[in-house]
Amino acid sequence: MGNAFLAFVLELAMLVFVAWWALALDHALWTRLLIAAASVGALVVLWGAFAAPKARVPLPAAGTVAVKALAFAAGAAALWGLGLPAAAIAFAVLAAANTAATTYVRRDRAA
Template identity: 90%
Template sequence: MCNAFLAFALELAMLVFVAWWALALDDALWTRLLIAVAAVGALVVLWGAFASPKARVPLPAAGTVAVKALAFGAGAAALWGLGLSAAAIAFAVLAAANTAVTTYVRRPRPA
């Protein structure tokens, strides 16, 4: 239960970090908003289609982990791009540990 709550919090944080990075760019406001909406929207669609517990396209465990690594990597890269390297590393480590535990817990059990 705690791991599921942490997973959800990390997923939301990932989206916030990507939006924050996009809004901090040195472009016109409409461009920053467009990039933020597009980036967050792409992550939401990617996550919902391939990584969520009720994914529309179920993947083998390795595929799900790869999609999660890509999405969480985007969140960590966004923090890094904002100049928050320690936070980026901490987020990446926490997301990797949480993904490992989630993958272990959800693995199929032999009969």
């Protein structure tokens, strides 16, 4: 239960970090808003289609982990781009550990 809650918090944090990065760019406001909406929207679609517990396109465990790694890497890269390398590393490590634990628990339930 706690791991599932942490997974949800990490997923939301990833989206917030990407939006924050886009809004901090040195462009016109409408451009930043467009980039933020497109980036977050793409991540939401990617996650919902392939990585969510009730994904529209179920993948084998390795495929789901790859999609999650890509999405969480975007969140970590956003933090890095904001000049927060320690936070980026901490987020990446926490997301990787949580994804590993979630994958292990789901594998045990499926067996």
